[in-house]
Amino acid sequence: xxxxxxxxxxxxxxxxxxxxxVLVIALLGLLATHVVPGAPCGWxxxxxxxxxxxxxxxxxxxxxxxxQNRRTPTLAELCAPDPKGRPWxxxxxxxxxxxxxxxxxxxxxxxxxxxxxGPDGVEHTEDDISCRDARTR
Numbered sequence: 001x002x003x004x005x006x007x008x009x010x011x012x013x014x015x016x017x018x019x020x021x022v023l024v025i026a027l028l029g030l031l032a033t034h035v036v037p038g039a040p041c042g043w044x045x046x047x048x049x050x051x052x053x054x055x056x057x058x059x060x061x062x063x064x065x066x067x068q069n070r071r072t073p074t075l076a077e078l079c080a081p082d083p084k085g086r087p088w089x090x091x092x093x094x095x096x097x098x099x100x101x102x103x104x105x106x107x108x109x110x111x112x113x114x115x116x117x118g119p120d121g122v123e124h125t126e127d128d129i130s131c132r133d134a135r136t137r
Contacts, residue, residue: 044119047097051116051129054093058102059114059131061089072112075104096129 058078065073065088078089096102096116103115103123118127 047119048129051096051098051118054096054102055114055116055129055131058089058104059112062104062112062114064088066110066112072104072106072110075102 058075061078062073065078065082068082073088075094079087079094081087094101096118098116098119098121100117100121103117105113105115107113114131115123116129117123118125118129120127
């Protein structure tokens with residue numbers, strides 16, 4: 001009589017045991033619990049960097065507007081097209097990374113300042129970002 005076929009094992013080829021797979025998944029889970037909660041902390045410096053870049057971009061657009069119109073623009077005017085149909089301000093929204101509006105303040109002698117009120121959303125606090133600060137840093 002013929003014996004039933006038995007499962008053949010190829011010598012030299014091995015797989016992972018269930019224990020090894022469970023161990024790796026558990027270690028990855030532990031690693032994720034330490035890495036993921038710390039990730040948002042790295043976003044705040046990036047938000048400040050984006051706000052500084054946006055403030056400089058808006059200030060450049062406002063300078064171009066002022067050179068042609070002889071006055072400080074509003075943010076709405078910068079979002080509208082120039083006489084040639086191109087927007088004064090491209091690819092930079094009117095909101096900062098904390099979802100507050102950027103502000104343009106007219107200063108003495110026709111000068112101006114573009115400001116983000118920062119994470120707290122309150123003007124004239126230490127976390128404000130200004131185009132005047134961005135030029136010196």
